Amino acid sequence: MDIKIVDVASKAGVSPATVSRVLNKANNVTLKTRTKVMEAIQELGYHPNAAAKNLRSQRSMAIGVIAQDINSAYFTEIIKGVENMAYAQKYKVIICDSENQRDKEREYLNLLMDRTIDGVVLIAPLISDEEICQIADKGYSVGIIGRNINHEKIPCVFTDNVKFSQQVVLYLIENGHRDIVFISGYAESTDSYERLEGYLKALRDRQIPFRPELLENGDFNEDGGYEAMKRLFAKNAHFTAVYCANDEMALGVYKACAERNIRIPEDLSVIGVDNNRISKYITPTLSTVNQPKYTMGAILTEKMIDQMNDDVHHDKRVFVVDSEVIIRDSCKPLGE
Amino acid sequence: MDIKIVDVASKAGVSPATVSRVLNKANNVTLKTRTKVMEAIQELGYHPNAAAKNLRSQRSMAIGVIAQDINSAYFTEIIKGVENMAYAQKYKVIICDSENQRDKEREYLNLLMDRTIDGVVLIAPLISDEEICQIADKGYSVGIIGRNINHEKIPCVFTDNVKFSQQVVLYLIENGHRDIVFISGYAESTDSYERLEGYLKALRDRQIPFRPELLENGDFNEDGGYEAMKRLFAKNAHFTAVYCANDEMALGVYKACAERNIRIPEDLSVIGVDNNRISKYITPTLSTVNQPKYTMGAILTEKMIDQMNDDVHHDKRVFVVDSEVIIRDSCKPLGE
DNA sequence: ATACACCGTGAAATCGATTTCAATATATAG
DNA sequence: CTATATATTGAAATCGATTTCACGGTGTAT
Structure with missing residues (x-):
């Protein structure tokens, strides 16, 4: 049913080899034959069979992306960056949703092994550094977003979580807050983990004792933030600011506060992380930390495709991108 | 470098054909040979090459999904449904983001033509019915979410936009509202379009004259809703309720109102569509219309895979799923 | 004991492109 | 006008699996 290269060849009165040369833009084809072939391709509506092409050329022109949750704006922004860069270089993108499960992440990595994809981008992976290195050692292309892995073949793009986290908390402290809640994401x-580290560091910097009862886990989603907040209220602990490891959880905090008539920022300052698209639309607008998510995806993808296309050992492998604390209406100096 | 089927065969002391039979669970292999082969596969860490397999079997075990914007929760929820169902049936998913561009949608459809994917799921496509039918007529597998297309080979899943839209507006009218704004999405x-139709129908039902100045376009995103609202304020038109064609635009409306100290729902009732994950976290909680997005993705995918696997002409092709108007805190009866 | 069916296995063809290598056609130099 | 270099082209091998077909071996019926 489908048109094959031989059909085009016979229609154009040439050999399949020549058709292939035209398709792959080899320069050693006469203009005359080239046009003959192109006409035949047009007329027959020929599309080269990807499987045959992949088999012979030993590449699929596809890369995989493994994200923890494609419902989360953090991941989708990054994926957009990956997708656009890949598309520009004629690569397809296979997106896999690991649903925050380490096992599903592993299963998807198996996709790589059968050469369905030429390489894989891991966004904030859950599996260990060792496991990732092993895969790279076997000769597969891997790139990481959101973590730094010490392996010469693995390009990495990430921000300094500890640093911006420290900045956020120092900002709150400088505005008079001392009782600052931290709502963390997945323990794994x-x-x-690093954002917690920055939080602790800032407290230490200002010699504020760490109060474990101000630490809660919210699993990186709205409901987690909401429930974490309810647990805090139940504890009857005193606090004047909440720092959430992402914006989704901050939204949960907003809801919990609304239910208790706690005003943000008058009664409580709130800061999130990620600069989620909605953060500037909610009321009050949410203070947060911006990471160049789209760019991170794009940079890494470009680097990976580069690396896959030639074995030249490149200079730059690790990209640390800047993040920026954005203060909006959700926090104010204490007692003002 | 890679292990091939012949390597496994020689290690197990059998022919490649037998290895293939073991891999593909043919039942005509002795238990003894089967175990021998499986051991060899284990020891060598063999993974069948996908390209070779695809070429010979004439299928890729991959389906494509074309969405307008993978940053939008509406699409990602559906995609999750598609992804999970596909995964369960050992299909990979290639996700394409058309960025609301009809041309990019077409370009991605070309992926289908080279047999990179076995079929494609179009979510709320922008291209015409005719174009979609043509593709199906050429023998490619296509499924549609969010529209009903009259072609016996194309499974479709959708909700009755006109109906729920009418319900929403009638609800507002029954609560005393007569000056109801409609903020639409992309014109294409x-x-x-259908949600607008429902809006108009409800007005007609209650003999409320349509006021064109209450109609604005917000392009389905937060900023569009925000800007639409500002234009309405500038017009100085009187209205007591706003119906947005999706929740994202409603969020923009919230922001515009916050800036003008217009209270929701006291001064203005707001209703959206999609039951976006955040809609019950924002303040006030947003009234909206729920569609079983995940299920829609899953149903369609199941149906498509079914259809791809046997040519049996199935009974049910069109699935109309129920939507439900969810009233939350963002609207109240007029003058109460 | 003979004939026939059936089961397990291997050899070889096949999927549809790319690529190597050899052959032919053309161009350039002497 | 011949000899050599170069540019185009085609035949055939190749990528790595699946699948058809044929063959030998075992089991059952007559």
Whole structure:
């Protein structure tokens, strides 16, 4: 049913080899034959069979992306960056949603093994550095967003979580807050862990004792933030500011506060992380930390495709991108 | 470098054909040979090459999804449904973001033509019915979410936009509202068009004259809703309720109101569509219309895979799923 | 004991492109 | 006008699996 290269060849009165040369823009084809072939392709509506092409050329022109949750704006922004860069270089993108499960992440990595994809981008992966290195050692292309992995073949793009986290908390402290809640994400997540580290560091910097009862986990989603807040209220602990490891959880905090008639920022200052698209539309507008998510996806993808296309050992492998604390209406100096 | 089927065969002391039979669960292999082969596969860490398999079997075990914007929760929820169902049936999913551009939608459809994917799911496509039918006529598998297309080979899943839209507006009218704004999405979108139709129908039902100045376009995103609202304020038109063709635009409306100290719902009732994950977290909680997005993705995918796997002409092709108007805190009876 | 069916296995063809290598046609130099 | 270099082209091998077909071996019926 489908048109094959031989059909085009016979219609154009040439050999399949020549048709292939035209398709792949080899320069050693006469203009005359080239036009003959192109006409035949047009007339027959010929599309080269991808499987045959992949088999012979040993590449699929596809890359995989493994994200923890494609419902979360953090991941989709990054994926857009990946997708656009890939598309520009004629690569397809296979998106996999690991649903925050380490096992599903592993299963998807198996996709790589059968050469369905030429390489894989891991966004904030849950599996260990060792496991990732092993895959790269086997000769597969891997790139990481959101973590730094020490392997010469693995390009990495990330921000300094500890640093901006520290900045956020120092900002709150400088505005008079001392009783600052931290709502973390998944325990297994590097991001979550490092943001906690920055929080603790800032407290230490200003010699404010760490109060464990102000630490809660919200699993990076709205409901988690909401429930974490309810637990805090139940504890009857005193606090004047809440720092959430992402914006989704901050939204949950907003809801919990609305239910208790706690005013933001008058009664409580709130800061999130990610600069989620909605953060500037909610009331009050949410203070947060911006990461160049789209760019991170794009940079890494470009780098990976580069690396896949030639074995030249490149200079730059690790990209640390800047993040920026954005203060909006959701926080104010204490007692003002 | 890679292990091939012949390597497994020689290690197990059998022919490649037998290895293939084991891999594909043919039942005509002795238990003894089967275990021998499986051991060899294990020891060598063999993964069948996808390209070779695809070429010979004439299928890629992959389906494509074309969405207008993978940053929008409406699409990602559906995609999750598609992804999970596909995964369960061992299909990979290639996700394409058309960025609301009809041309990019067409370009991605070309992926289908080279057999990279076995079929494609179009979510709220922008291209015409005719174009879609043509593709199906050429023998490609296509499924549609969010529109009904009259072609016996194309499974469709959608809700009755006109109906729920009418319900929403009638609800507002029954609560005393007569001056109701409608903020539409993309002009080209069927969803947007049909929701407008429902709006108009409800007005007609209650003999309320249509006021064109209460009609604005918000392009389905937060900023569009925000700007639409500002234009309405500038017009100085009188209205007591706003119906947005999706929740994102309603969020923009919230922001515009906050800036003018217009209270929701006291001064203005707001209703959206989609039951976006955030709609019950914002303040006040947003009234909206729920569609079973995940289920829609899953149903259609199941149906498509079914259809791809046997040519049996199935009974049910069109699935109309129920939508439900959810009234939350963002609207109240007029003058109460 | 003979004939026939059936089961397990291997050899070889096949999927549809790309690519190597050799052959032919053309161009350039002497 | 011949000899050599170069530009185009085609035949055939190749990528790595699946699948058809044929063959030998075992089991059952007559």
